Amino acid sequence: MANKPIHVTSEIGNLQRVVLHRPGRELANMKAAEFEKCWIHDAFYLEYAQKEHDVFAGILRDAGAEVLYMEELLAEAMDVNPAARAAFLDEYMVQAPIPDPALVPLVREKLDAIENNRELVDKALAGMRVNELDLATGPLTLSRLEGDGLAFDDFVVFSMPSSYFSRDPIASIGTGVALHRMYHNQRNREVPFYKTFLTYHPDFAGTPFWYDNHSEAHIEGGDVLNINETTLAVGISERTEAAAIDALAQNLFWGEEPSAIETVYAIKIPFGYETMHLDTVCTQIDYDKFTVYPGMYDELHAYRLRKGDNAGEVAVDELDGSLKDILQMATGVDDIMLIECGGGDPVEASREQWNDGSNTLAIAPGKVCVYERNVVTNDELYKAGIELCVVPSEELSRGRGGPRCMSMPFARADI
Numbered sequence: 001m002a003n004k005p006i007h008v009t010s011e012i013g014n015l016q017r018v019v020l021h022r023p024g025r026e027l028a029n030m031k032a033a034e035f036e037k038c039w040i041h042d043a044f045y046l047e048y049a050q051k052e053h054d055v056f057a058g059i060l061r062d063a064g065a066e067v068l069y070m071e072e073l074l075a076e077a078m079d080v081n082p083a084a085r086a087a088f089l090d091e092y093m094v095q096a097p098i099p100d101p102a103l104v105p106l107v108r109e110k111l112d113a114i115e116n117n118r119e120l121v122d123k124a125l126a127g128m129r130v131n132e133l134d135l136a137t138g139p140l141t142l143s144r145l146e147g148d149g150l151a152f153d154d155f156v157v158f159s160m161p162s163s164y165f166s167r168d169p170i171a172s173i174g175t176g177v178a179l180h181r182m183y184h185n186q187r188n189r190e191v192p193f194y195k196t197f198l199t200y201h202p203d204f205a206g207t208p209f210w211y212d213n214h215s216e217a218h219i220e221g222g223d224v225l226n227i228n229e230t231t232l233a234v235g236i237s238e239r240t241e242a243a244a245i246d247a248l249a250q251n252l253f254w255g256e257e258p259s260a261i262e263t264v265y266a267i268k269i270p271f272g273y274e275t276m277h278l279d280t281v282c283t284q285i286d287y288d289k290f291t292v293y294p295g296m297y298d299e300l301h302a303y304r305l306r307k308g309d310n311a312g313e314v315a316v317d318e319l320d321g322s323l324k325d326i327l328q329m330a331t332g333v334d335d336i337m338l339i340e341c342g343g344g345d346p347v348e349a350s351r352e353q354w355n356d357g358s359n360t361l362a363i364a365p366g367k368v369c370v371y372e373r374n375v376v377t378n379d380e381l382y383k384a385g386i387e388l389c390v391v392p393s394e395e396l397s398r399g400r401g402g403p404r405c406m407s408m409p410f411a412r413a414d415i
Helices: 046-062 070-080 082-095 101-112 117-126 191-200 242-254 323-331 346-354 375-383
Strands: 015-020 066-069 155-157 170-173 176-179 209-211 224-228 231-236 263-268 282-286 289-292 300-307 314-321 337-340 361-364 367-371 387-391 408-412
Touching (some): 046 387, 070 191, 082 191, 101 117, 170 224, 209 242, 224 282, 242 263, 323 337, 337 375, 346 375, 367 375
Antiparallel strands (some): 263 300
């Protein structure tokens, strides 16, 4: 495989290379009572979700993008370098919220016994239940004898059904990536899957990391928008803290391997499920067009972080204005068009926002992937001259994330 550097300087440049995760057993490996613990909200028809995802990948390939899969890249890294396997399992175990510490060595033993690296990746995603462990060799405790704590069919390591949303664990920024500390501890285990292959895979080794996933402050990829080569926008949201943006900007401006980013716009959005990330509020789809969630037009509070003149210096300006004002300031475009989810109708907007009507993926300027089910929003986009690549979404939409959420661009053409 040829060298695959990271190169993402916009949200709309022709998509050249993208990383996905095709949903596997982890999407259907939990009881209904376990949905919230696993951070998923519905029972999926796995085989149909996979078919829909394959259509999505096919659309990206047909548009000229090289489609890579996280699970394959991680297994390849482990095959090439045994140190990758050990590093992955070490961090996976640290991130796995195993409720009974006495079971930790038994879980590690079970994972270590899986010789095939691709099978190991699948198992790490699917989770593990108490009845899969060799409890006869485990520690004998009073609570276990009395039947307290975990039941025989309880998870000891939760399944990872949200992992097909490859946007959140990392963010491609210029020639490097940010490794995120996720808002929900359950999703933190997604980050080592990417971190390991980016560190050990021969095609990606040496990739700069602009943020450390062991940092204190939370940040997620849905809040990170690449405006151009020197400008980034990041949402201050329920999932991304201001302190994380401070640290990210410092690393981008003044890290050991500085990026080309000189300005970061931090945009504060309302906290709530319908405004989970900045990309659920607005997503760029053309040079002068954004999809937006209605109600985001009025005054917003934002900040502009700029690379200072002296080493280590970050200048911060407070900004007030409408979303359109701030986007025009960030992009340098005089007249941004904001296309409302649901056509601005409060009922349709609420329904289609629930199914990520604003969460589109640009595969070229003015050419975007959308979910089939968001018919009102899609009609508005069509009337605005946007070319639509329609993704079937009866199952995929149950995860509450759209085409942008399901994709992590690794290379785009410059605009």
